[in-house]
Amino acid sequence: DIVMTQSPDSLAVSLGERATISCKSSQSLLYTSQNRNYLGWYQQKPGQPPKLLIYWASTRESGVPDRFSGSGSGTDFSLTISSLQAEDVAVYYCQQCYSAPFTFGQGTRLEIK
């Protein structure tokens, strides 16, 4: 299986400040023939199922605020929230969709400082 490793495990950021979460994969997630990285980001709030934020490493899902952005290629990726809002408190997961069983990172808990 492809191993996904996120950092940090937890993060506290002040309201209005930038938050950045990193994700590394044990092998490249880039399909060179398509020039696409098979990496997604999810947000999970307490008592709710995960919600897709970003796919293809940098494409925002419909309805996701533009303060959320994804970047990276190959094995190194990041999720950035440009100006943290109170409603962004959640656990964030990256996931590789390059090969089954489509493993997740361990999660990063984001809190308000």
Place this chain on the structure above:
Amino acid sequence: QLVQSGAVLKKPGESLQISCKGSGYNFATSWIAWVRQMPGKGLESMALIYPRDSTSTYSPSFQGQVTLSADKSLNTAYLQLISLEASDTGIYYCARRGGSEKEAFDLWGQGTMVTVSS
């Protein structure tokens, strides 16, 4: 949407089946994934099934412990857990794999809480 069956309480050694009913899209032609979340822990991708022909793929971590099935006429996928142990306690989600235009899990069920206790 994806709607899952309700919470269950089982004893060790028992089996159970969770259902996931899709609506509002072509259920047969989108993979359905099953994801486990143990209490206070992260997400684990267990297995996927393609309802049109029931082709399935299993994570090595769950192979032999779970069985997937689907009834495309009912727009429903099923997850069967056998020989339950206390460590199977957790929330089980079904999710739709978006496919070639959106390779991610873009639609999720509400989750089914499974408690295994004597």
